Amino acid sequence: MPQLLKHYGEGFWASNFHDYRQMHDADHHTIGCTNCHDPQQQMRLTITSVPLDEALKRQGRDWRQASHQEMRSLVCAQCHVEYYFETREHGVAAKPHFPWDKGMNPEDIYQFMADGQPDRDGFAGQFADWIHAVSKSPMLKAQHPEYEMFHDSIHAQAGVSCADCHMPRVRNGPVVITSHHWTSPLRSEQMIQSACLGCHQDQTPxxxxxxxxxxxxxxxxxxxxxxxxxxxxxxxxxxxxxxxxxxxxxxxxxxxxxxxxxxxxxxxxxxxxxxxxxxxxxxxxxxx
Ligand code: HEC
Ligand code: HEC
Ligand code: HEC
Ligand code: HEC
Structure with a gap:
């Protein structure tokens, strides 16, 4: 994405991603290591998502200043988030935009979507993903707001990160590594043990x-x-x-x-x- 953006500029967002399949060998380069790691910086965690970078900036946050523990959630917030597409008339056509400026709870996002400012938000007035065929109501479509739903949970408030639960330390032969198999931490008793019991020692799986x-x-x-x-x-x-x-x-x-x-x-x-x-x-x- 960063490479294509550099090459095509803002027009990239509205282009047909299908056209990039061959060039990017979709079987092997879908979600890659460089989505989250900077190979020039000893694989340090990094953010490559432009919409996330911009949403954080508008909140007065900068991931370059984030703690290591925050980064262990922010890398996931590149994709596991709510977004809408800016409209061609008022923003950059089809560019994803995170609706976080009034806060990250559903009430805040609902308010934000009611009153878009063209230059700032990429849409004007009330946003509608579609008009409902039965009631003719202007509807919103939620995507996958995992990071938002998590952000004020008891775990987030206690400083737990996505990676703490979804990327537990696992033994691989003689070494202990961070699991990169993103799945349910409840997949097995062994998973619960490595994902949860580090903190919940006094509980059983x-x-x-x-x-x-x-x-x-x-x-x-x-x-x-x-x-x-x-x-x-x-x-x-x-x-x-x-x-x-x-x-x-x-x-x-x-x-x-x-x-x-x-x-x-x-x-x-x-x-x-x-x-x-x-x-x-x-x-x-x-x-x-
Ligand atoms: C969705 C984000 C993401 C992707 C994609 C990803 N990683 Fe990671 N990786 C992490 C996180 C989070 C950690 C834990 C970092 C920490 O706490 O220091 C990590 C840790 C590591 C480490 C440090 C050693 C360890 O076990 O903790 C290495 C090496 C690594 N990843 C390699 C890779 C490689 C190679 C790929 C591609 C095959 C990859 N990663 C893809 C997020 C990612
Ligand atoms: C570049 C985008 C991207 C990033 C970054 C990313 N994910 Fe995902 N994730 C996806 C997609 C796409 C799916 C697949 C959804 C599907 O197949 O329905 C997925 C699926 C998952 C699943 C469900 C897997 C299953 O068993 O069905 C989990 C859990 C998950 N991701 C956790 C994480 C965590 C934790 C991080 C951060 C360390 C992360 N993801 C970072 C895009 C991403
Ligand atoms: C306290 C531990 C914990 C933290 C922190 C956590 N999760 Fe989860 N996550 C879970 C559990 C437990 C489930 C439910 C799994 C199930 O039902 O089997 C889950 C489910 C998911 C799923 C759906 C997986 C599936 O198999 O369908 C995704 C995607 C996901 N989490 C992403 C994230 C992201 C992104 C973050 C950080 C913003 C995060 N989680 C933080 C424990 C956690
Ligand atoms: C890094 C530490 C950490 C990890 C890892 C962790 N938790 Fe927690 N969890 C906490 C803290 C802190 C609390 C707040 C309550 C407390 O202090 O016991 C909590 C609370 C809970 C609660 C009570 C929630 C409530 O609403 O009262 C449940 C249930 C729970 N955790 C399940 C899990 C599961 C399941 C996993 C693994 C998938 C997990 N936790 C992983 C630290 C952690």
Missing amino acids: AFLRSRVEYHQKRVWRQLNIAQEKSVRAHEAVRLAMEYPGLDKALLAQAREHVRKGQWFWDYVAGPQWHTDRWVTGRHEHRRP
Whole structure:
């Protein structure tokens, strides 16, 4: 990406990435070591994502000053985040932009998406990913806000990083290395041991697994209730639209509620962690 950006400039973002397949040997150079490591600096952790670099700058942060422990999460925030594409009319066409300027909780992001300033945010006024076919509400689509969801969790506040849980130290023959197999830390008892028990010495793997499952089950149940209500709300607005003397302001207000409700639902539905487990009823991963 940095190379292509240098070569094509801002026009790169709206280009067809399919065209770069051959040049970049997609089987071998998808997510590569240099996404996170600087080979010129003894493989020091680095940030190559332009949208992340810019989002941090707007927050008054600079990853070059970040602690080593912060970097062990920031490298993941290059991809495991929420974003939207700037529009051609008001920004750089198809350039990813992180909606963090008002804060990183879903309420903050919702507010941010309501009031874009053309030059600053790359869109004007209310952002809509699409207009819902049933209720004609302007909708937002959540991507995969893992870093945002994590950032004010009990673990983040305690200074734990993504890598602490997802990249535990593992033995590889005679040496101990940082695991680069990004997957669920609950994959095996051995994984839980290396990923969690360093800090939770007084717990058993079975107990920790049961705590995670307890939370996941409750979230999954709430998610299903919320989505049922969301579907009904779209339908209610559609029915209201058929009423001849309808108050336009009231209808706009109803659509705003539908947009908001679905955003909060989607924010939780987006990350894959619970859906994999509870849709299939098994702990299974899409990739062997
Ligand atoms: C998604 C980001 C990411 C990618 C991609 C990645 N690494 Fe790492 N790597 C890390 C993190 C985080 C650490 C832990 C660094 C630390 O705490 O000092 C690490 C540590 C290392 C270390 C230090 C030794 C160790 O075991 O701790 C080496 C060497 C390394 N990586 C090599 C590689 C190579 C080679 C590739 C490509 C095949 C690669 N990494 C891809 C994030 C990444
Ligand atoms: C360059 C982009 C990129 C970076 C950087 C990155 N990831 Fe990912 N990650 C992905 C993609 C793409 C997937 C695959 C999603 C899929 O297949 O559905 C993924 C999948 C995962 C999964 C799920 C794997 C499974 O078993 O299904 C975990 C866990 C994960 N990443 C953790 C991390 C952590 C921790 C870091 C930082 C150390 C990180 N990722 C950095 C892009 C990235
Ligand atoms: C305290 C430990 C912990 C920390 C810190 C943590 N995670 Fe996770 N992560 C988990 C657990 C536990 C799961 C659920 C795994 C499961 O259900 O099997 C998970 C699930 C995931 C998944 C989905 C994996 C899958 O198999 O579907 C992704 C992606 C992910 N985490 C990324 C991240 C990123 C990015 C960060 C940092 C911003 C992070 N995690 C921080 C423990 C952690
Ligand atoms: C680097 C240290 C560290 C690692 C690694 C870690 N935790 Fe934690 N965890 C903490 C701290 C600190 C707390 C805050 C409560 C406390 O002090 O016990 C906590 C709290 C928890 C809680 C209670 C959450 C709540 O809402 O009350 C659970 C459950 C938990 N961790 C599970 C895990 C699991 C599962 C893993 C491995 C995937 C893990 N932790 C890895 C440090 C860690």
